[in-house]
Amino acid sequence: MEVGWRSRFPYSMVWVCLSFFWRMRGGGSRSMYSMGVIGISQAHLIRQILKMLKISIIGCGNIGSFLLKSVKNKILECEVVSVLDKDVERVEKLRRELNMKFNIARNINELIKNSNLVVEAASQDAVREYSAEILESGCSLMIMSVGALVDNEFFNRLRDICIRRNVKIYIPSGAVAGIDGLKAARLSRINSVSMTTRKNPRALNLPDSSKKIVYEGSAGEGIKKFPENVNVAATVSMAGIGIENTKLRIISDPEINDNVHEIHVYWDFGEFKIKMKNLPSKENPKTSFIAALSAIAMLKRISEPVEIGT
Ligand SMILES: NC(=O)c1ccc[n+]([C@@H]2O[C@H](COP(=O)([O-])OP(=O)(O)OC[C@H]3O[C@@H](n4cnc5c(N)ncnc54)[C@H](O)[C@@H]3O)[C@@H](O)[C@H]2O)c1
Incomplete structure (x- = not known):
């Protein structure tokens, strides 16, 4: 990965050398020297991540x-x-x-x-x-x-x-938004998380019949029944209150082409609702482009x- 010369230039090292020699000559302070060392390790860490x-x-x-x-x-x-x-x-x-x-x-x-x-x-x-x-x-x-x-x-x-x-x-x-809110709310107390997923039957590998609820229950069971379709339910459960407590409803709807995920969270200090209406990828209707x-x-x-x- 290309890293510009400015970020490669060892400013912190120069700082450490100067403050070290200054200290040797009786001037400067220990904290100035330490600042340089901390600078080196932070810059080094960031550079490592960028390069690595x-x-x-x-x-x-x-x-x-x-x-x-x-x-x-x-x-x-x-x-x-x-x-x-x-x-x-x-x-x-x-x-x-x-x-x-x-x-x-x-x-x-x-x-x-x-x-x-x-x-x-x-x-x-x-x-x-x-x-x-x-x-x-x-x-x-x-x-x-x-x-x-x-x-x-x-x-x-x-x-x-x-x-x-x-x-x-x-x-x-x-394919969902709102994971940040769930992670924060979990630090207080979440009372309920319910999720509804609506997809075309083609995406659910189901026959093209009329609109109907094809699953209602815990996220855990739903993920087992529709493993390629509700990874989002797993992510929401892990960020929130777990697969047994997260409620999941899956609706097969031949009139839609989008993959729709709605999440409703009640917690001690409020509630939030997220609705994602995702266009599926051209190559795989189960997978939303997002x-x-x-x-x-x-x-x-x-x-x-x-x-x-x-
Ligand atoms: N987390 C999410 O929100 C989310 C959203 C969409 C898809 N997904 C999941 O991501 C995964 C990839 O999605 P995609 O749309 O790219 O699928 P895809 O079917 O287009 O591609 C999967 C590729 O993986 C290969 N593959 C499958 N099993 C393999 C194995 N055991 N070893 C080596 N190669 C293997 C297949 O040959 C295929 O080329 C799927 O499991 C899908 O359910 C997750």
Whole structure:
């Protein structure tokens, strides 16, 4: 990643040297010297993060290929090291079309070599199959197929690896907004979270019948019944009051083409309602275009020096 000469110039080092020699000659103060040392470590840390974002991607379908295009077009500044997809021809075609130089990984060891963050944009099965090994290797992991994490035992196992290996799991907001509000409200007390998802039956893999409620109950059960469609319910549950307490309703509606998610939160100091009306991606009607953008926004947040939002 290109870092300008101004940010590379070691101002803090100059400060430390000057204050050190000044102190040797009997002037200056210890705090001036310390300020320089702190300056060095902060500048060093920021530079490390900026330079170090080397990602590998599992899955180059709708979200994964959009990520690659964003790197190619410099919307996202990082290095793509490797891509793994069970459909190898798809990766080869994409690499040719984009004229990029990433490796095509044939297994997880090849994928994680030389990268420090893996982005999963494949399936819940891929999360279950690869996550532990990725984290154990010292790579952080961004997960799009969040539904896989509603299995408590699995989630806790990954969490333990993160603590032991000093790595992180990143979960983008995906196709919903309002995660920041939920995370803040949770620090007080949330009384209820209810979510309604409306999609065309085509996106839900259902026959094209009249408008009807196809699921009503806990988010946990809903995620199991519609694993490719309600990753958002998993993200909302994890940020809020958990899969058992979050209420989910899924409506199949042949008259709409958008993916609509409504979230209603009551908490001790008020309530908020969020309605997202997302256009689906052309390649995959189940996936809202904003989900791919959300992954990019999170990668930018990880790599940029200023963070906005909770
Ligand atoms: N968090 C969210 O809000 C959100 C929103 C939309 C989609 N998603 C999820 O993100 C994931 C990717 O979505 P997409 O629209 O890009 O899907 P997609 O079907 O367009 O692409 C998935 C790609 O991953 C590959 N793949 C699947 N399983 C694999 C495995 N085990 N190993 C290697 N490659 C594998 C497939 O061959 C395909 O190329 C899906 O699981 C989807 O449910 C999450």
